[in-house]
Every structure is written in C-alpha cells, then in structure tokens.
Amino acid sequence: NAGVTQTPKFRILKIGQSMTLQCAQDMNHNYMYWYRQDPGMGLKLIYYSVGAGITDKGEVPNGYNVSRSTTEDFPLRLELAAPSQTSVYFCASSNRGPPYEQYFGPGTRLTVT
C-alpha cells in the first residue's frame, strides 16, 4: 500500500492565483482530513470528510474548498491565494472505528508571494 499520497510536494503561487492540492489514500478509509501546519503552531484542521459526498468545515476553512466524490480522493482547492495561506498542508485518513488513528501524507509546502 502507498498509504496517503499528496501532490505536488512544493508549489509557489502568486497572490490571486488558484490551485488544487491533491490527496489520495489506498487504505479504504472512510475519514479524510486536511490540516495546515504553521511554524510553532501545530496542526489546524481545515476540512474533513466522513465519506464520499460528505464534507464539513474544521477550525480554519476560510479561503479553501473541498470535495469528496470517491472514497480514495479528497482534493483541497485554494481560490484567490493570499500570503496568509503560505503553509505546509497535510492530508490524513483514518478508519471508521476506534482507535481512530490518523495516517498522514508527506505534505505540500505552499508559498504565496
């Protein structure tokens, strides 16, 4: 199993541009998550999904959108990129039942200038 994969690894965007961060998992997990990690700030949940067709906002959803058309894929869309969205983005997935441990992808480092 590849686990959780993310593309791209790095990206530089200009202010106002848009892009989609891709995330896929091959573990047949129902739950998927998007986090951002800023230096010294830990992980903040952006959006999550409990299954195909179902998404919900996390702690910091503004400026982002998600969709979940399949169990495997959970893309994160940035519209009108702003410097405040410069961060490292992690996708994760977990099983439906306990112990609910989350498995993380390698991350996408995004810089908005």
Added chain:
Amino acid sequence: GEDVEQSLFLSVREGDSSVINCTYTDSSSTYLYWYKQEPGAGLQLLTYIFSNMDMKQDQRLTVLLNKKDKHLSLRIADTQTGDSAIYFCAESMIGAGSYQLTFGKGTKLSVIP
C-alpha cells in the same frame, strides 16, 4: 473547549532517556496518541493509549497516563540521534466526532551526540 499543551523544546544526550510531557483538558478523551515528525516529512504514528489504561510499553517507548491530572508522557529509552524530531501529543473525544483529533503544538527533541 479542548486543549492540548506541550513544552516546545527538549534537549538530551545520546544514550539518556527522554521524557516528553503533555497535558490535556478534556476528561472525555478516549484515545491519546503520540506522533513523530522528522524534518520535511509528515506525521508518523508512534503509539496510542486507551483512556482506561495507565501505561503502555512498546520497545523503547513507554507511555504513561495519569487521568486524575490529565497528564500524558512519552519516555524514549536509550535516545539516539535518529530520535531527533518534533513529537506531537493528540487526543480524541467520546461521542460524535470521535474521529477528530486535537493536537498539541509539538515538542522539538534535540539529541546531542
């Protein structure tokens, strides 16, 4: 609301034991987790403990849970330079949203050769 707190830095000599501490505020926690993040990588699950346990041991890792004080610790025996990383404590809560984890800000462990 829930909150997970950790000290930001810990420095130990190679061969010594490391103890990373975490406090949490929600007494409804079900599972508590320790993740490791190496530079430029995603989070890797190290171990987890169910809230009705006091201790869990896995090779060089020992997790201690004091529910009365809401204190969780991770002890790494015979610390090696490869253990240098950021360690995150996380908790999940009982009930709807059990699959959502709350993370601490991470403790950066530096191992001195």
